[in-house]
Amino acid sequence: MAMFVHLTSAANAPGVRRSGIRAASHGQGSARGVYCFPVLPSYTLTHQWLRELARFGSRGGLVAVHVRLDDAQEVLVGRYAERARMAQVVVSAAEAVRRIAALEDPRGWEVFVPRAIRPREVHRVRTAPQVTGWRYLPDAHGARPCTCFGCRVRGGYGARRLRERLPHPLDGPPPPVRVLLAQVAAGDPGDAAALREALHWFSMRRRGPLDRLAGLATHPDPGVREDLVWAVAGWSTPGVTELLDGLADDPDADVREAVEAARDPIS
Structure with a gap:
């Protein structure tokens, strides 16, 4: 059995324990499913998506849901950037774990299970520190920040001054x-x-x-x-x-x- 971790709002935890994880359509065309990441020896890499997902808001913080999938379960695996190009590949769950574990730098990789997660496949739900992982994209620190609406953080430290210094041609300033x-x-x-x-x-x-x-x-x-x-x-x-x-x-x-x-x- 392959072990993965799925990050979700703490408010969803009771429903996850009771009914599993519902399938949603986020960035995979018409396909509905669940995003997750293999449980690796490195805690930081396993939970690398925490800070990025936390930017978009969560009710009560985020929790880590550990999921056991059959080794033969078909999943999509690849880097986040490959999602738009439909370049992620279909492999078994076991192969997805093997590929990601063998990478020198697995940051930015993801696994998409094209269905809902059943309650019996939920191994455990636990709290997770909210400071683990990267924001925006791996190695973003030191790069010129993007001030588009999708990247900027509302109410973030220095956000207003940053938008004034680096206005985005499409996302501001808005008309009156x-x-x-x-x-x-x-x-x-x-x-x-x-x-x-x-x-x-x-x-x-x-x-x-x-x-x-x-x-x-x-x-x-x-x-x-x-x-x-x-x-x-x-x-x-x-x-x-x-x-x-x-x-x-x-x-x-x-x-x-x-x-x-x-x-x-x-x-």
């Missing part, structure tokens, strides 16, 4: 709110591309005019409704939960899946 609201209010149903652009900028805010955007929940373009999910999911504005509750029953599968992923960013 009044300009964005004018785009939203222009026409019915309006230009879907302009609406999605406005929602992109709104997604970078911590709060926003929810009452002015709520009407987009019934927009005929499912892409607009999906972008609305991502725009408001991180807001602390009252009413976000109720809006997402309505979008969770959207007729479009991508919108429903966006609500599910936004509510549980680390699954």
